[in-house]
Amino acid sequence: MSQFDLVMQQIINGLVQGSVYVLIAVGFTLCLGVLKLINVAQGHLYMLGAFMTYQALEWSTSINYPMAIVISVIIVSFIGLCVHYIGIWPVQRRGEIAPILTTVALAFMIENIAIIVWPGSGRSIETSLSDNVRNPFGQVHITDQRVMTFIAAISLMLLLYLFLQRTRAGKAMRATTQNQMSASLMGINPEYMRALAMVLSAFLAAAGGAFMGPLFTILPNMGLLYLFKAMIVVLIGGMGNVPGAVVGGLMLGMMETLIGGLWSAAWVNVAVFGLIILILIVRPKGLLGSKGI
Amino acid sequence: MAKAKQTLPILVLLGVAFALPHIWDRPYYMHLMVLLWIMAIFAISYNLYLGFLGGFSMGQPAFFGVGGYATGLVTAKLDWPAGLGLLVAVGVVGVGAFIIGFPALRLKGPYFVLITIALLGIVGNLSNTLYKVTGGSSGLRNIPAPVIGVGNKGWDFHTTNYFYYLALGFLIVTYLLVHWLIYSRIGRGFIAVRDNEDLANSLGINPFRYKMIGFIASAVISGVAGWLYAHYVHILDPTVFGFNYVFDVMFMVILGGTGTLPGPVVGAFIVVFIPEILRMAAEWRMFYFALFMLAMIIFMPMGLWGFVKMQQMRYQEWKAMRLAEGLSAGLPSYLMYLGKEYWGKVTDFTSLMRAKFRRGADQEV
Numbered sequence: 001m002s003q004f005d006l007v008m009q010q011i012i013n014g015l016v017q018g019s020v021y022v023l024i025a026v027g028f029t030l031c032l033g034v035l036k037l038i039n040v041a042q043g044h045l046y047m048l049g050a051f052m053t054y055q056a057l058e059w060s061t062s063i064n065y066p067m068a069i070v071i072s073v074i075i076v077s078f079i080g081l082c083v084h085y086i087g088i089w090p091v092q093r094r095g096e097i098a099p100i101l102t103t104v105a106l107a108f109m110i111e112n113i114a115i116i117v118w119p120g121s122g123r124s125i126e127t128s129l130s131d132n133v134r135n136p137f138g139q140v141h142i143t144d145q146r147v148m149t150f151i152a153a154i155s156l157m158l159l160l161y162l163f164l165q166r167t168r169a170g171k172a173m174r175a176t177t178q179n180q181m182s183a184s185l186m187g188i189n190p191e192y193m194r195a196l197a198m199v200l201s202a203f204l205a206a207a208g209g210a211f212m213g214p215l216f217t218i219l220p221n222m223g224l225l226y227l228f229k230a231m232i233v234v235l236i237g238g239m240g241n242v243p244g245a246v247v248g249g250l251m252l253g254m255m256e257t258l259i260g261g262l263w264s265a266a267w268v269n270v271a272v273f274g275l276i277i278l279i280l281i282v283r284p285k286g287l288l289g290s291k292g293i
Numbered sequence: 294m295a296k297a298k299q300t301l302p303i304l305v306l307l308g309v310a311f312a313l314p315h316i317w318d319r320p321y322y323m324h325l326m327v328l329l330w331i332m333a334i335f336a337i338s339y340n341l342y343l344g345f346l347g348g349f350s351m352g353q354p355a356f357f358g359v360g361g362y363a364t365g366l367v368t369a370k371l372d373w374p375a376g377l378g379l380l381v382a383v384g385v386v387g388v389g390a391f392i393i394g395f396p397a398l399r400l401k402g403p404y405f406v407l408i409t410i411a412l413l414g415i416v417g418n419l420s421n422t423l424y425k426v427t428g429g430s431s432g433l434r435n436i437p438a439p440v441i442g443v444g445n446k447g448w449d450f451h452t453t454n455y456f457y458y459l460a461l462g463f464l465i466v467t468y469l470l471v472h473w474l475i476y477s478r479i480g481r482g483f484i485a486v487r488d489n490e491d492l493a494n495s496l497g498i499n500p501f502r503y504k505m506i507g508f509i510a511s512a513v514i515s516g517v518a519g520w521l522y523a524h525y526v527h528i529l530d531p532t533v534f535g536f537n538y539v540f541d542v543m544f545m546v547i548l549g550g551t552g553t554l555p556g557p558v559v560g561a562f563i564v565v566f567i568p569e570i571l572r573m574a575a576e577w578r579m580f581y582f583a584l585f586m587l588a589m590i591i592f593m594p595m596g597l598w599g600f601v602k603m604q605q606m607r608y609q610e611w612k613a614m615r616l617a618e619g620l621s622a623g624l625p626s627y628l629m630y631l632g633k634e635y636w637g638k639v640t641d642f643t644s645l646m647r648a649k650f651r652r653g654a655d656q657e658v
Contacts, residue, residue: 276415
């Protein structure tokens, strides 16, 4: 494998990995923008998305992979709504700390249930897409699953963009992010917008989990790791900023695979955190700032 | 008289704490108690910044771990005595907090939270990556127990019961120091900055300077807790930089009572002993613990200590009112009053519901 092919391979892998980070981080940043809170359960919703897909495929042989994704996304969106009404809604007028702690408690509960339901050393989702390997050029390998993940993530992002820019509910959500008081004076119910933002972020996390599931082994305790990734992406791109999350997610994915593949896997996280400290010192509000979603 | 009434419970509690290794002869629970005192010191340091300066950091274990690693490296690798290790830990953590404080303390709200997470991440990853120095994920081993005195005649803290007194002593000293700090001029400045930064600034209190003092003090106390932890468990690995410690210490402070002095210690008891009680739930332990914490955060906004204080205050008010009316003010009649009040709430609610449903029925007809 030539050096060029190696670099190209890592860039392609990085884009795929980054597109999944984008899905998780955009949900996280929506919560940060609309609800003004750090949703610690985001990584666990991602984990549930992967496991629900796995479980749907286990239930019956007549369920194929796309159907499993739809089932998983619907269930996890509902769980996201439950997280909002059990954890966040009762304490939402109590500053920034209480909602973080209630989501931590809910995340622990979700993780505990997942460990009991899916014990052992992890599961893997098997789809026929993982078997088809393409060689676009040189010795670069891409499976159909990776191609599908990237395309699906990009199209979800486009749909979200259209939703936020063109629909009434999306515009209301952006207004709520900018100024909740004046939005509610214009007849927007901020309560609905908060619940909608939670459902949307759970939806995106579950979609990320469902696409990422076939690429890696899924574990019940991987939630905190992906929460950490979402936080990093948001730090790079800017808080409560959807385009920033897209840029940050792709950057993080590429950085991880390039440094890990070409240099040393041990230094990946140190380099990523060094970059974050640098960004926070030079541009404390992230690369794209934090103006609205 | 009032003074004696206040000091008596404190003296009784201190007496129980000092006598505990002699009356509760269960090594496992003694081990838990030592960890509890160490975590209480850690929680006090977290509360100093969160409760009195209003800065919500999620990177506090960075200081705890760095303090532990600093003393571990000089005592295990260079054979320095543990006392010098304490100085090294305090020095390293203090200087580190000073350097981090410059960019971090100018940020507010979620930005500050996320930069502290980044700090925790970078320190944790460095401890893993620099495995030639720190031992990597297999840990830094053979950290000696602290010894006071010279040679064989020294007082050696290698057993749990001896270390219990060391940790308790450190806790009491830390508590008194923080108490002194909060009631001093600096502490007043902290609270002024917490309550209204702009107003404090206009009154000649430099918010950045006070935040820096609080941040460094909080970091140094965390470093001391880390020193105790390293010398107690004799081994450190990168899991001390994990999220678990952040959540533990956050729950200790919030469940105990944010911005109160005894709150973190009360919270340490909750977070350490509730999982022990829940041991019978076996694999569902974490679930019930999380459920318990969720309920406590929702229903006790000021934490357990704040709740107790509020009840006490209500009792005093009621007592003053009763005495002014010339009625008896004992505890039984207070309980009756409370019962009547809650019963009143219940009947209000039921009559409200009844009215609501009757109205609905009327409309249907």
